[in-house]
């Protein structure tokens with residue numbers, strides 16, 4: 318099948334990062350993908366080696382520049398499709414989906430796979446289906462490569478770290494840091510400095526931070542997506558943010574700390590709690606308190622990284638196992654696309 322994926326880069330790197338992962342997951346399953354994006358600059362570091370099966374196209378603002386529409390059109394994160402595209406869809410309606418943001422909030426399960434009529438514009442009368450990724454059966458699933466477990470089993474941590482020029486000392490914890498700059502980073506570093514730790518600051522995330530106590534800092538430039546994944550597999554604790562790195566840290570199966578994308582109306586607070594409720598439902602769980610503190614939703618005194626990571630490690634691995642048992646997002650999408658009846662396609666009426 319041919320898939321048209323549409324992506325608008327609002328801010329940061331997650332919009333494109335998620336869309337690229339989806340494109341790659343589809344290609345891995347034998348699909349052809351066209352990726353339409355309004356700002357492809359980050360692909361230079363995220364995906365320096367282009368895939369033959371993914372063609373990159375400028376955002377089609379004023380005309381639909383190719384002959385046919387794909388079998389499936391995916392609008393990511395409600396990026397409104399330009400009118401010429403909508404007009405083209407109205408002529409030969411494909412299966413039209415809107416891939417939503419990842420959340421554990423209960424409303425996502427109610428809304429997942431619901432068709433929604435387009436009320437105005439050239440595509441008026443068509444319908445699009447809402448796809449909600451998630452962590453539990455009944456959700457739209459998580460993006461996961463088919464060969465992920467095997468690649469992890471074959472990963473040579475020592476060789477990989479050497480390739481990156483990272484040389485942790487014996488007994489030193491390796492912590493990767495990818496967060497927004499408003500995080501209580503100094504407080505985190507103070508806590509980490511109580512144990513021998515090498516902190517890897519991604520991009521600009523550790524700018525302005527200094528070594529202290531038993532903590533050393535190394536800065537790395539943005540890595541390509543696959544290399545960043547391997548860094549997550551190689552660290553003892555991963556600090557991640559947004560959406561895509563958050564998922565990747567779960568696949569790494571290591572202790573992790575999520576810096577959630579902050580929303581003006583504080584909607585992120587409910588989103589964080591919903592996730593904590595499925596992963597650490599006990600309100601007194603130290604990890605839950607730590608995550609809340611890191612996200613400015615609890616006292617900073619609770620920002621406490623345990624010195625013994627064993628229990629947290631085991632929890633992270635069993636969480637990964639639980640997630641791996643579920644059908645991943647892309648396999649779910651393919652099954653849906655293959656069986657979608659004409660009524661669930663974007664046909665008028």
Ligand SMILES: Cc1cn([C@H]2C[C@H](O)[C@@H](COP(=O)(O)OP(=O)(O)O[C@H]3O[C@@H](C)[C@H](O)[C@@H](O)[C@H]3O)O2)c(=O)[nH]c1=O
Nearest residue numbers: 329330331332334519539540541542545559560561562
């Ligand atoms: C640190 C790093 C990240 N990456 C990738 C991983 C991800 O695909 C991408 C980062 O995206 P995220 O982890 O989602 O974090 P982000 O903060 O950049 O993106 C966020 O943007 C907001 C607009 C959205 O509302 C959020 O939900 C989220 O998408 O960059 C690399 O490829 N190399 C790197 O070195």
